Amino acid sequence: MIKSGFLKDKIITALCLLAVAALAMAATAACGGSLVQGDTFWHLKVGEWVLSLKEIPKADPFSWTAPGAPWHAHEWLWEILAAVLWRVCGTRGLWVLTAAGVALAAAFSFLLAARRSGSPAWSLACAPVSLASLAAFISARPHVLALSFLTAWLWLLDLAREKRWAAACLPVLAAVWANVHASAPLGPLMGIVMLSADALAKKQGVVARQFAGAAASFLATGLNPWGFGVWGFALKVGSHPEMINTINEWLSPDFHSPFMLPVLAAAILLFLLPRGDAAFRLLAAGAFLAGLVSMRHLAVFAVLWPAAAAPALAARFSGPGMKIAAATALVLTALGLTATVSSPPPAWPGSGFPEAAVSYMVREGLTGRVFNYYTWGGYLIWRGVEPFIDGRADMYVLSGSGVMDDYDRAEGILRPPEPDAVFAKWGVKTVLMPSDSWMALYLSRNPDWREVYRDNAAVVFARTVGPGSKGLNAANIQ
Known part of the structure; x- marks a missing residue:
């Protein structure tokens, strides 16, 4: 008993x-809208990729900077x-x-x-x-x-x-x-x-x-x-x-x-x-x-x-x-x-992702060789746009691609910024950045780049001349 x-x-x-x-x-x-983060999007894309192809990716199928890199x-x-x-x-x-x-x-x-x-x-x-x-x-x-x-x-x-x-x-x-x-x-x-x-x-x-x-x-x-x-x-x-x-x-x-x-x-x-x-x-x-x-x-x-x-x-x-x-x-x-x-369910409209900017890029054909804000790389993958970098930092670093180091060099992370050198090295044609970032201010003053789209979340720049041209001193802007 x-x-x-x-x-x-x-x-x-x-x-x-x-x-x-x-x-x-x-x-x-x-947590509200913050529940959905930039990495959430590429995770979803990987899940759809596995369901569609019936295999687990072991090499990068998404970026244009490290295609085929071990992952x-x-x-x-x-x-x-x-x-x-x-x-x-x-x-x-x-x-x-x-x-x-x-x-x-x-x-x-x-x-x-x-x-x-x-x-x-x-x-x-x-x-x-x-x-x-x-x-x-x-x-x-x-x-x-x-x-x-x-x-x-x-x-x-x-x-x-x-x-x-x-x-x-x-x-x-x-x-x-x-x-x-x-x-x-x-x-x-x-x-x-x-x-x-x-x-x-x-x-x-x-x-x-x-x-x-x-x-x-x-x-x-x-x-x-x-x-x-x-x-x-x-x-x-x-x-x-x-x-x-x-x-x-x-x-x-x-x-x-x-x-x-x-x-x-x-x-x-x-x-x-x-x-x-x-x-x-x-x-x-x-x-x-x-x-x-x-x-x-x-x-x-x-x-x-x-x-x-x-x-x-x-x-x-x-x-x-x-x-x-x-x-x-x-x-x-x-x-x-x-x-x-x-509490309402999580939603990403209005949550700081570059939805309208990416729609503009897709519509205008500005989706090749994009240099993007790190956090937005997953969203680009979700929209079918190949990113320069995304939240799969382990893949970019452990594969020896050098992409993470070049992104840090362009953004001036732990060193003086050198965006022009990185853009020239990779032949970047389009840049997608937060509209209030130092990079956006720098490119708006750089004659090599033309601002083609801007809203409260994001700004899009297109290159006006060939890679390798001289610009301003990025360190002075940052």
Whole structure:
């Protein structure tokens, strides 16, 4: 016979889990138009490409600067899902896929925290801080779903100490993860850290099948079109100077940004709490330190933090009663669902993409040898225009194409700008830039270029003379 206390605990956990999912959907809805980013477009195009040609691209089929360059399209499975949902539901489909990723990441983060702390109430209390820390990273891109795989994998690994089926699920999840995002090696790596810390802390119940599940997951990460190359790819991307020194999400965080407030609050709280879960304190601290080098790793810190903080809070403070916990969960669920329903789905019209400018370029035949703003490269791919560069920075850098370096040289990133030299080298005929950029001002004063289109978002320039002519000093304009 099931004890009433056990049943009440299950009900409280279920209510708290529902509240976490509702808050996660509300956080996704709050992103609005920013959910759709420049990279979203090329991800959609890749998904359509795979569905149409029934093969996964291993060489660049989109740009005019690096055609045929080796490309590790490691997110192909997410891209297929996105393309299918786009065909069926448009931007609502993108919202569903992204919201599902955020909700699953938050849900498994909560379940992991509840298991490690024994307190659903304190695990629920950690969820808003975790979601606030995660908010800046929510977008219609594969990394969001990858975060859900990370938290689900760690939860299954912890659950495997009691459940054999959980251990069996570990390599299956790792194999799927390896075809959604190249972060799959994080699972086995973090798993070994977690189990080793648990064993050293003499945590009851660490069993051989957990280590076996982690080892099987390591092997399962090789079940993708590039095999175990996913490990080398992840290491190269995360350590290449051209990536971590020039791409925004790989840079160190800007401490003037308001999104850092919940992250810093979470880190300080974790430091101040004297007791807690040694394994997840170690993992969360490692993710936070990695995030100080490259801010994208702070998303990992955000989803690991509840499992590190909830045990410390539960050990330090007595939790609320069941009635208070249930009432709080129901209120948060209602608030989360209300915020979700009242928010419009994501849309890119009016979101800063050069829609009218690209339509003009297509209409006037100005689509050859285009030099474009980095963030808009994905949108050009979506519209069928070959970009100079786009968000597939790993492909441009690791293939040795030199495109990323030339883009940085033209824009004056970490060096004086030399747009004329880059335009001459590549034979650029058309330039597409934000209308308020320094490059737009420079070209408007350069007799070698003629402004042919301008609106509030973008400006288009066409070359008036042959490549190699002298212009102004770009450094004086920048």
